[in-house]
Amino acid sequence: MSVLDRRRLLLGGAALGAGALLTGCTSNDAGNDAQVNTNTGGDNANAAPGQKVVIGFSAPAADHGWIAAITNNAKAQAAAYSDVELRAVEAGADAAAQRAALATLLAQKPNVIVLLPHDGKELNAFGLEAMKAGIPVVNLDRAFPDAKAYRLQIKGDNYGMGVAAATYIIAQMQAKGVSAPIIGEIPGIDSLELTQERSAGFRDTLTQAGFRVANRRPAEFTADTGQRAATELLQALPKVDALWNHDDDQGIGVLAAINQTNRKEFLMVGGAGSKAAIEAIAADNSPLKATVTYSPSMASSAISLARLIGQNKGLADLVELQVPKEITLASETITKENAANYMKLGF
Structure with missing residues (x-):
């Protein structure tokens, strides 16, 4: 060995x-x-x-x-x-x-x-x-x-978070027959190595399936910055098929922006595994369909x-x-x- x-x-x-x-x-x-x-x-x-x-x-x-x-x-x-x-x-x-x-x-x-x-x-x-x-x-x-x-x-496995989020999105897009999905990404603090690792895992896995990130707007792990980043991303993309938000706390703001703009045409994946996110996923009444853990x-x-x-x-x-x-x-x-x-x- x-x-x-x-x-x-x-x-x-x-x-x-x-x-x-x-x-x-x-x-x-x-x-x-x-x-x-x-x-x-x-x-x-x-x-x-x-x-x-x-x-x-x-x-x-x-x-x-x-x-x-x-x-x-x-x-x-x-x-x-x-x-x-x-x-x-x-x-x-x-x-x-x-x-x-x-x-x-x-x-x-x-x-x-x-x-x-x-x-x-x-x-x-x-x-x-x-x-x-x-x-x-x-x-x-x-x-x-x-x-x-x-x-x-x-x-936690930061690179693995990106892999898990991308793997879920790929499976959902393939099940729906979407060959060239428009995918958004809302990371946390971009200067942190953990954020860079998460994005690398996400990007690498999407690339292997022939997919890519169409728009990426960093936030700062807070609801306010998540709302701001999501608003900017949704303004930049008239249509979205899938969105990965790295952090469930900032995801509160991301979901607020989604509700304000009445954009429900896409699925969203969260990150970390907050109780609020898990409850929303179980209720199945919002674009948030999954989250990848970082416990x-x-x-x-x-x-x-x-x-x-x-x-x-x-x-x-x-x-x-x-x-x-x-x-x-x-x-x-x-x-x-x-x-x-x-x-x-x-x-």
Whole structure:
């Protein structure tokens, strides 16, 4: 077996292990909609209380439903463990402010730091500093470019989101006999690598089917900017067959623009898997017919894995003695047919 094959096997197993960590027994309490691993019994030796672990945590301000869910999940997961103390610090308005807050956290010398940076490239230096100081860093969602800046990197499959969205659209267009569909795209913040990866997956998959994006209007992961971008796109395209909006929070504004212009001739695919989007898909009374997941449950997994790293343990279902270096969660497609199964994971 080649080194590459072994690496793929390890990462595939890691993704499976992380999935089992959460999806086997999740809680989505109506009070905070947190996605929490409650598997504390049975044969899971890792679940038993062990060495106390102090976990530092930082994520951008919760001005967005997905980010709010990230923070809620991290706090709820930490509270589920009697041997975990979570020390959360405010991230501030930008990377510089987050860096200052993290410097204070680093001085407290927690056992592990879980960090969703404003920007992975700009906070890479902090990851290197913490790792050099002997504090393992769990890099969440927005990737550090330097592998030495993190002990574990856990994120969603951004390229896979684009692949999943395009695959759904291609299948629907082919079923309708539309050979040259007019396809629109509303991404999030264009400067972020994750947005670029999502668009690349979407574009590459469409190209393989002989399709292309006719018009692309970036938004900024908010309802207001989603409404603006959708209005501009619909004005530019008198006819649309399909639309992919990268983010369900900004999708609220996209749907508002669609209603205002009374444009219902196309199907829309969302991104992330918000509860509102899943409910709309299940109701089947709008152009939104599917969404591709990018679940904030990754924050719950990050806390669980940070705990294991702090206790020098591995994943129970893997042969390896340590938590893997990288975990990428798969992007799944939610449609009317399976919406009920995913409702509990909406945020």
